[in-house]
Amino acid sequence: MGDDTRLNPRHNKAEVFARLRDAHAREVTEDYVEMIGDLIAEEGEARSVALAERFGVTAATVNNTIKRLERDGYVTSRPYRSIFLTEKGETLAKKCRERHQIVYNYLVSIGVEPEVAEFDAEGIEHHVSEETLRVFELRLLS
């Protein structure tokens, strides 16, 4: 005791922003593993050139990002070869794809145009907590 938690039931604002910055740091990783998984499913393999085309960035940018993902244990890659997800990457990709789908479906279900939902879901997905996701799911089923 002695602190003013009692007087101020609202958590510190700083906590909210710290968490926001955390979410930020994970966004690109999440979009990449999801996209790599999509490419493997759709085209049999994930090549740099396809990632660059889908994200609308240069090949050099993809290369940088893949190095980071590799460093962090999400993918493996060999020079001039295609990219593979590790177990860790696969797990994250699955979680992200499901979450993405729930957010997208939920937006459409409340009346957002599919095209608009596609834009918004790509950003919103990274900022939806497990709790909120469960609420979306629940409302979707009813």
Place this chain on the structure above:
Amino acid sequence: MGDDTRLNPRHNKAEVFARLRDAHAREVTEDYVEMIGDLIAEEGEARSVALAERFGVTAATVNNTIKRLERDGYVTSRPYRSIFLTEKGETLAKKCRERHQIVYNYLVSIGVEPEVAEFDAEGIEHHVSEETLRVFELRLLS
């Protein structure tokens, strides 16, 4: 004609991500002008030290950001004095505060815990299009 828009009714994925990166670039600006507005309303003035405390960053970081906001025409400031919103800053702050409130209220209205909604809204707000915001508003009123 001549392009394959007809064959591929879905817009390019790259567009979605370009827009996401755009939203990203605006996030910090939006949170700052909103917070500066809050501080002026609540405490009469916006001091660096208060911004640093609320965002949970150092004074040096606030200083950098304020310089950028000033460069971009959202605020004015003089050394060792408090920070003011320009017309442009005020306009953006108002828009962001309203949007934030709608997102927060909507989340709570569908059953998300207020504490959780506070976290999620801080990130989601920056990725909600006008269209989706209107849907949230509409559902809120009914």
Place this chain on the structure above:
DNA sequence: TTTTAAAGTTAGTCAAGGCTAAATTGCTAT
């Protein structure tokens, strides 16, 4: 009026995530 603490600034560092330009590698068609 002087001292001191708080607030603000400056300088220098770092990682992420973009870019361009140039070099390298792999693949395919001749």
Place this chain on the structure above:
DNA sequence: ATAGCAATTTAGCCTTGACTAACTTTAAAA
């Protein structure tokens, strides 16, 4: 077999947004 194109990598640059450490200014206490 090899020439040439497409894919990939490398090098070097930039901005944002974070940090620490050291310095300066302001304002309050003594």
